[in-house]
Amino acid sequence: MKRNKIVAGNWKMNLDFDEAQMLIEDLENLLDEKQPSCEVIICPPFPYLELATDEAAEHELFEVGAQNVSAFDSGAYTGEVSAKMLDSIGVSCCIIGHSERRKYFNEDNATLAQKVNQALKYEIVPIFCVGEVLEEREKGIHFDVIRKQVEEGLFHLDAGDFENVVIAYEPVWAIGTGKTATPAQAQEVHAFIRGLVKEKYGEDLANQLHILYGGSCNAKNATELFAQPDVDGGLIGGASLKAEDFASICEQASN
Ligand code: PGA
Numbered sequence: 001m002k003r004n005k006i007v008a009g010n011w012k013m014n015l016d017f018d019e020a021q022m023l024i025e026d027l028e029n030l031l032d033e034k035q036p037s038c039e040v041i042i043c044p045p046f047p048y049l050e051l052a053t054d055e056a057a058e059h060e061l062f063e064v065g066a067q068n069v070s071a072f073d074s075g076a077y078t079g080e081v082s083a084k085m086l087d088s089i090g091v092s093c094c095i096i097g098h099s100e101r102r103k104y105f106n107e108d109n110a111t112l113a114q115k116v117n118q119a120l121k122y123e124i125v126p127i128f129c130v131g132e133v134l135e136e137r138e139k140g141i142h143f144d145v146i147r148k149q150v151e152e153g154l155f156h157l158d159a160g161d162f163e164n165v166v167i168a169y170e171p172v173w174a175i176g177t178g179k180t181a182t183p184a185q186a187q188e189v190h191a192f193i194r195g196l197v198k199e200k201y202g203e204d205l206a207n208q209l210h211i212l213y214g215g216s217c218n219a220k221n222a223t224e225l226f227a228q229p230d231v232d233g234g235l236i237g238g239a240s241l242k243a244e245d246f247a248s249i250c251e252q253a254s255n
Pocket of ligand 1: 010170174175176177214216235238239
């Protein structure tokens with residue numbers, strides 16, 4: 001089965017408002033020119049989401065995702081942003097469980113499962129991140145780590161909800177380090193994740209699932225990574241802050 005590719009840009013905590021505006025504008029010009037056939041998503045910080053969704057509605061060149069969402073529905077949770085709020089400004093997806101959230105904000109799989117539920121309740125597609133740290137890979141336990149993350153974060157969902165989930169494999173040792181997983185390493189883990197999903201939800205859902213690769217994916221290595229049969233696109237950090245590079249990655253995902 002042929003899955004269309006998805007390229008999502010994770011801006012993380014970067015850029016001021018003017019810079020964000022400029023990046024969106026540059027990106028629009030490039031995407032308009034290149035017309036990539038993949039699905040393009042940008043995930044700016046919260047204060048720029050509405051700017052991004054307004055632009056998305058006007059030009060239809062990309063969709064907009066958030067980088068995080070509250071595990072709670074509404075109420076006295078100072079500083080939190082709910083899935084309902086995101087939905088109300090046209091955000092259509094949300095990164096959940098990025099390794100930086102797991103590490104610096106102590107987000108565990110149980111919390112992440114609640115965030116997934118909140119997103120799905122408001123028809124926001126969770127881009128659920130999994131991945132091992134270097135020590136776990138060196139010990140050879142990365143498959144166990146990933147299995148646990150997938151099972152505890154997602155496998156409480158029924159098939160109807162799981163259908164709307166995207167998974168991103170991001171080996172933590174490859175994020176922001178310039179050390180990309182080799183295409184073979186990425187493929188091995190992506191195939192493993194698809195296998196887990198097949199066991200739990202059956203072949204159709206497994207075949208339909210998008211699994212993105214993230215971790216130093218850039219304009220130079222994207223083609224090779226995206227050529228792997230189970231790599232359905234990328235979650236791009238650093239390279240998503242440069243319009244030319246990000247547009248090039250989108251183009252490479254369009255074959
Ligand atoms: P990177 O980040 O592309 O800068 O390695 C990817 C991510 O953390 O989503």
